[in-house]
Amino acid sequence: MMHIRISLFAFLLLCSSAFAQKSPIKERNWRQATGQGRLFGTLAVPREGKANTLCIIVPGSGPTNRNGNSGVFVYANSYKMLSDSLVMNGYAVLRYDKRGVGESVYAFTNETELTFPLYCEDLGQVIRGQRRDGHFSKIVLIGHSEGSTVSLMAALKDTVDGFVSLCGPGRSADSLILTQLRTQPLKVREEAEMIIRTINNGESMPRVSESLQSLFRPSIQPYLRSWFAVKPYVEIAKLSCPVLIVQGNTDIQVAVSEGERLKAARPSAELITIDQMNHVLKTAPEDGPRNIRTYGDPYMPLNKGLMPALLPFLKNISSK
16 A cells, blocks of 8 residues: 555656646746845746747835735736746746845835835846846836836836836826825825825825825835826836837726826827726726725736737837
8 A cells, every 4th residue: 555655646746747847937036136135036938949038027016026916905916927928928027026025025124215216226236137147138127007117217227128018107106196095085185185295395294194004104205205206207208218008998096097198208109008907907897896806816817908918019129
């Protein structure tokens, strides 16, 4: 009996090993030294053939990790799915935990020291590191949500071959936050407006109501001040690389009008609006509760319109 069990175990181990070897995606751990700690992530490449174009997925706001997940509420695996889809189409993909998140948590000491330009410089170091390595001839930034603005600012300093704004804002973040709070009670909206005015005036708001702590806690206010100062619709006009703007028409966080604002500032950019795609890149109705439900579904596939929107843009860059 023991011999049978050992043989069965060996057989299962052999089968699982053979299955793993058949995966068309090869992943390895990645890390990048910065002036203040290390960033960690995952580099994925096609198992067969060689990818000449690297896509860097730049995460959105809050504690969003390399897979597109953020705590208990957001567990959609959107970045992991996007990475897999891109690799299956012949591209290399780097997705990373930003400073203070996931494995990169130790590159973060005090929240009061965090600024928006620091995130941009981190991405700049990632870009320069990949250029030095020389494994890829083309680099494309795919910035999601706040990551769109981070990518935009980094691309103004470090040369990239393309920029994709994925559900990215056109207005400054303070304007966007006030829009997102429009359904909240008047008292909450008025407090938010007062806090934003205070922050933009270079001052701090030491007391914040419980309902707005997650947005405006005192320790995050220096970061917000530096973030609010950036106007994506102004900055995108300065870019020299090709630009693709992708929005979902059921995104209840960043409206299609944000992409239209970016397009107006950069007429040469291509703007694609994907039907029934929400902020986490899944298929969803506009209805709030049913839309939000997809945020916690790690098995629901990406909206079927996303890859057809991205691939022609990437192919055009890769072929140059």
